[in-house]
Amino acid sequence: MRKGKPATEPLFQPAEGLKPLAERMRPASLDDMVGQRRLLAPGSALRRAVESGRVHSMILWGPPGCGKTTLALLLARYAEAEFVAISAVLSGLPQVREVLAAAEQRFNEGRRTVLFVDEVHRFNKTQQDAFLPHIERGSILFVGATTENPSFELNSALLSRCRVHVLEAVSPEDITQALRRALADEARGLGGQGIAVDDERLREIAGAADGDVRRALTLLEIAAELAADEGGHVTEAALVQVLADRTRRFDKQGEQFYDQISALHKSVRSSNPDGALYWFARMLDGGCDPAYLARRITRMAVEDVGLADPRALQMAIEAWDAYERLGSPEGDLALAQVVIYLASCAKSNAGYVAFKAAQADVREGGTQEVPIHLRNAPTKLMKQLGYGSGYQYDHDAPHGIALDQTAFPEAMGERVYYEPVDRGLEIKLKDKLDRLRAARAEARKAHD
Template structure:
């Protein structure tokens, strides 16, 4: 009788769970998605089948299967499986689990797999408690997190673990899960008698953004609301059942920086459609519009520059207008500026020039100010020779004199042959040739060599600026 009651109690507990919890995969065969590391013959697949799991961190968006995979591992490993949730557990619970694991190891019984869900909720001190036992192999850690571990976890813990990044489930994967839930009479909705129209399931699969929990929850709400009626689960019901999309966006984590990087690179890459999309995504997620405006201003100076000097004015005006208007109207000038910059001719010559000059300042001999350029407004300056032989450019018919202003022959600014800079390029080549001839008697100015397109060494990552996330 006790066994019968236990079975009935377990069944009652199962039915009380939400559909998403009831439909968790029980075996690797039922698990969908993540074939890039869990497909047959892939690394994690081999580790699990050999029961040789090392410490791992499962990182990815909600509803991608991190916890489900950990629970599958719990059922198949020969090790003792211990589960904690970092949102509710503290150092005491962690130490207890580690002490138990150490005793099991010392007595020669089973090893311990410690699963910590929402690991990013642990602060640095709590994470540091794990380090000695993870390093010594007392426990095998499985950490699950929706936050980028390289931002949210201490580096020693990350370095001692292998990170597996979970991708959002595809629409096809979600559609299969929804169909399975409708047909399953034991754990799913198979006993409700409510049919579902294909377009309704397809809608949920596509609008759930790869989140199985969200898709199954919407299906459950919609189907249960139709029990006892003769109505099918149709597209209208699916649209009512799905909650307003909550964009995964951490304003201090990788979602924030990834979206900002995508916006900048889309403007730099001259794609106004992509630029507007990433702008909209950031604003819809609640990003500070002032942060967005600053990215746009930076991009105007860094990636358009003097190829279209108007771009910086447009970006600055958009920033001021956004601050003046507030949201949601501020989205309009921001979009206008992002589109303008995306379609403007591109040049990073100003960025390359200032970074090259800074590199010389930091790593080369500091140049003295030429005597003819020094301040000569005070009494005695002329006696020191300051300002002597300086020639006033406005006295020349062209408003320009081939005068030396640096003291060495060094070129920093190399205009590109696009937009306004094409004119600058031609003018600068002529002036440089004439200045060289003036400062080297007997040299006749000839055609100037074209400027180098190779940027100087920069302290920033290749292809990006240290001043932006792009």
């Protein structure tokens, strides 16, 4: 396999001025890339492979604007291969087959093809399978880009033929470096146009980009256009206009969505109201439906607070009802307050564990007969058959409890599912049940 040549030629075409700044400023070499120090550090396995031209089929997994497309372009460049890009959003199976046929022809002619598939997770299993024989033969170097967890979104056959490389959101410091480069570059960037942006404004743009280099360059380009009417200086007032509609990264059905609801739930469980409130605010800011959050908060009250503080469930339902009546933003505060309360109060999953244990016994035990003394006897025939025979009416028993009366099928014997914890209201429940269970055991022993 031939060694890749150094990336000295530009990756852009003559009509450069018509392209957005982010496209014009794509790095022409690995050294020009910002961020991804772990993955592309000098001497790293991937960097050595790219620089030697010995690249492999891979999946690039990372957030928007972290450099997935740029890295794929550089792979083709160093490997002296044809770069072909398709989008899973815009391409169907017929287009995929056309691209693969052209790559097969180049392969037979001794030329290589880097096939870049953007948003590969949007292809279904059949479409993903179409790449497999070509990857195996080596007629394509497959590079799939995805913002979603590959283990959930890509089929195992494709994953087994590709290495997964995880890219990270680019830090504000690295994004600031990319912005400075764009301001200084006269050939591709804004250099020579008299645009002046001080360091504080650059840091504001970098922070607003939220890890996305492409977004940062787009914001800079818009700011530069406004500055052209202000003598070339990007003022605070102009930047306020540019950044007015900024939003944080959030995919309502993607991995970030589930990561953030997991962080909210676990912060509540860990009794950290500050952390819980942060993740609640993050999800609202990202556009999450507050009604969904209300449902999940109610689940937390049941699952993680439970009987340690029964008020939690009541408060969660009341907050949900308040949101339904008030809507946003007024109703958001009701949900925020119950998040704080759930994270601050006593916790117990004893009820949750007990229910799961009972369900397991039901699944494994089959259809057990109801004990004769617990059966309903509404008719004369049922009474003649003994239904309800031997039942002790607890209110007539000493202390209101028939201690030697079982509630389980005879084949099962007694079970203990619910084990209260030493927290909150369950301290009292535990004390009562411990005494009651001990008395029942003594009564059964005496009866036997």
